[in-house]
């Protein structure tokens with residue numbers, strides 16, 4: 001098939017720790033994607049937008065209490081610089097996401113939705129958080145990667161970026177996108193095996209050595225259904241099962257030693 005010129009996805013990240021993002025630009029699939037020019041990443045450090053000698057980016061909270069809050073002015077300037085860069089790169093309507101536990105839980109559907117845009121501005125918080133007036137002015141959407149507290153928004157930002165990058169055309173080869181599909185169709189992945197055939201006395205399920213691709217497909221689907229039932233029954237409530245899937249799940253349950 002003719003490979004169309006893939007558009008570049010533009011990330012502009014506001015962060016006190018830009019070096020952290022080497023975790024995705026210098027390794028693996030995402031490194032290859034940036035080298036192929038499938039996405040671009042610019043970072044904007046609020047410290048570079050301070051006006052005082054000490055390059056202050058945080059201060060004590062009004063109302064007292066522990067910890068510090070990020071000052072709005074350096075963030076405002078850094079976000080404006082980030083948005084200007086997005087517009088220069090041709091992103092007509094910028095979309096700014098703030099990563100925080102107060103955001104909506106990140107889902108695969110949200111990843112797909114954001115991957116359709118031409119780019120994103122990502123605000124990474126540190127300390128207790130960010131002055132609410134900055135968020136009111138600047139943030140289109142708040143997203144959480146889970147109900148636990150991290151030291152900064154950088155790792156959540158990289159989780160979101162990685163998931164988006166994998167959706168961009170030209171990033172995943174067919175094998176990797178097959179892996180993606182198996183996961184994405186709302187079920188947990190099946191078990192995987194590779195050499196040696198006998199590992200410390202443990203063998204590989206016979207069906208996988210049979211070369212019977214119909215049986216192998218069926219076994220894998222049954223394992224995905226069974227694992228989802230055992231480990232994440234909540235996912236099953238959200239997913240219609242085909243007649244074949246319902247039958248395979250029933251078989252899996254019957255095989256369980258109760």
Ligand SMILES: Nc1nonc1C(=O)NC1CCNCC1
Pocket residue numbers: 099100101125126127128129143144145146147148149150151152153156
């Ligand atoms: N969970 C999270 N999903 O997105 N961000 C998350 C987070 O824990 N952020 C920290 C919250 C405390 N201040 C520093 C940042």
